[in-house]
Amino acid sequence: MALIVQKYGGTSVGDVDRIKNVARRALATQRAGNHVIVVVSAMSGETNRLLKLAQAASARPDEREQDVVAATGEQVTIGLTALAIQGLGGKARSFTGPQVGILTDSAFSKARIRSIDKERLQQALGRGEIAVVAGFQGEDEEGNITTLGRGGSDTTAVAVAAAIGADACEIYTDVDGVYTTDPNVVPAARKLHKISYEEMLELAGAGAKVLQIRSVEFAMKYNVPLWVKSSFTDDPGTLCCPEDPSMEQLVVSGIACDRNEAKVEIRGVTDKPGVAARIFKPLADANIVVDLIIQNVGHGGKADVSFTVGKTDLPKALEIVRRLADDLGTEKVETDDQIAKVSIVGVGMRNHAGVASKAFEVLAAAGINIAMISTSEIKVSMVIAAKFMELAVRELHTAFGLDAPEGA
């Protein structure tokens, strides 16, 4: 008898009929001889509706209170899902994050899970019930309600699977797996049967939306086999698991693209030790996530520093950088929000020199200029003009042999 954790996102529980579908799938899994825990998100649109209400009540909503409001979205879904399972003749019991002992830190709106008390879940499974757990939420040591931030339900599912020693964690979404790239950009994109945690992490970090980074980190840390599946088809989906020798040995597994970043360029800063810290410490303190950073060692004691941030953080970042200008001896600050980041990811890269240089050649041949480059062991990211994004992804997809064979 296996123990399966199934997580259903907002579109999979978007209305009562879809919730009944979820109930049917969970019951079928149980009747096939498994213990089943279901983790659900808020019905699609609900979290946004609740956050808008909070915004209307106070222009700068306190995050503790905002979490109290937002956490109700998932609470509604667990009740409805348990009811739908019961309506089909099954046994089910719902649990809020606090009820199932999901203890987090007190970073409201972006809390991190510290521990999960598996006892109540095990009792429910022991009674033959399907346990329905609210994603996205927990409580801190003082009993305050916390939320894990956007996409937090994936993290809840994997954390529950890790805590209870589940045999698999299935993430149901509106796509049927992980693709070599966004099928909307490249129709020839291919679905992967398997992908390593490391590759999935790099793809997620590079803009692929299919899984939340923290959930993949959790799965990797606790070795939880993670399936990405569609709640609307019976396709087996993509398995995200430890890298193994039998895995498809592609040099490149996927290409991610991301149009949500903007570039800040600080020209002519005084080139002395500690200058980077003086720029990036205040940005970190303001909770601005900086992605790519490039520093050109300059001439005449001056250097240029460029970095990318999320587009929504650009005004705040610019304000901080301008405030530092005198201190840094800055000559000029420029920004560009018409950029895209294209990333090539693959564990095979480790043993293949030349992936980066081949990528540069492909873009050069297509007449695309590269503004920034960043590499890791299994990833090459390039920042280009936004208008060239689709072209770049298509060219790279073909060049690295990822296009699906005819008729596939």
Place this chain on the structure above:
Amino acid sequence: MALIVQKYGGTSVGDVDRIKNVARRALATQRAGNHVIVVVSAMSGETNRLLKLAQAASARPDEREQDVVAATGEQVTIGLTALAIQGLGGKARSFTGPQVGILTDSAFSKARIRSIDKERLQQALGRGEIAVVAGFQGEDEEGNITTLGRGGSDTTAVAVAAAIGADACEIYTDVDGVYTTDPNVVPAARKLHKISYEEMLELAGAGAKVLQIRSVEFAMKYNVPLWVKSSFTDDPGTLCCPEDPSMEQLVVSGIACDRNEAKVEIRGVTDKPGVAARIFKPLADANIVVDLIIQNVGHGGKADVSFTVGKTDLPKALEIVRRLADDLGTEKVETDDQIAKVSIVGVGMRNHAGVASKAFEVLAAAGINIAMISTSEIKVSMVIAAKFMELAVRELHTAFGLDAPEGA
């Protein structure tokens, strides 16, 4: 420094603008030098919306899961109310029922409060915060979410006031106090400045909607001064308090009317000991609340038993009565759902014989037939045809001297 509990119902928190009004009123009360605890209901319409979702998920919703869904309504309001107070520059903190230690029994959807842990509330007040508490909800000993049933937020407010020793509990609603009768029926109805707990209980039990019976019972038991006020005006409202000699010594304080009951008449049952128990035990077991009961001692070993129940319970009650027919030797069962109950209430009645007979005369003079009569120490209830309800209330209101003086 006084400690005031303020309770705001669904229409008072019906949208974000109204919630801001609630925030202003709570802050004004605090700035006048009081400690303030605010208890709120779900935004109007929200509880119905949630219960409909539960009904859509399962035709016969399990009450534990239904409570999980329904309790989110109040949770949204506490967060928004705390945010609105903060938005106006005040300090506030929200608490769900479980967070403030409202321990109930496990009768889902109609749970009763067992105890309240006042420590967290006192800590919040000690920090200068307005504590915003979710009405209608609590948790049982196993940590399951429970709800107190319709109108339960009044009960929460009074229970919190009693637990923490508040100086007053103010119930804000869409009317500005307790009237001698429903002003929609009798335009000459007068607002009462004071009313005793006992009278308020009888009025509430007789159909006046202004306060929930359980909340009045709680207030009486713990001697909590209870104000009924409007959240839309600055009218002082009506004070519900222990009977005292200085209280307006009216023979009759108010007249209540209720069109939500139906009558069941069981004719010709075998008249032997225990027959009433054989009828009313199965009704109680089915959670049907029986109001008036009349048994006519019969002739030839046969008796007639009549009783009233809520209209919505009529089909269930009828099913039970028909099932018992053979056992009781019933000759005939008749029902009537076109009835109204008119009740006269007043502590002055105790010392005035003849209130009941005067009421019968008034109705007789108006040509209204009385189908059932029931009396208590401070109340006379009469069941009449529904179509005569308004007429009966108006005639009684005038006859007992309750009409407001001209120009009042």
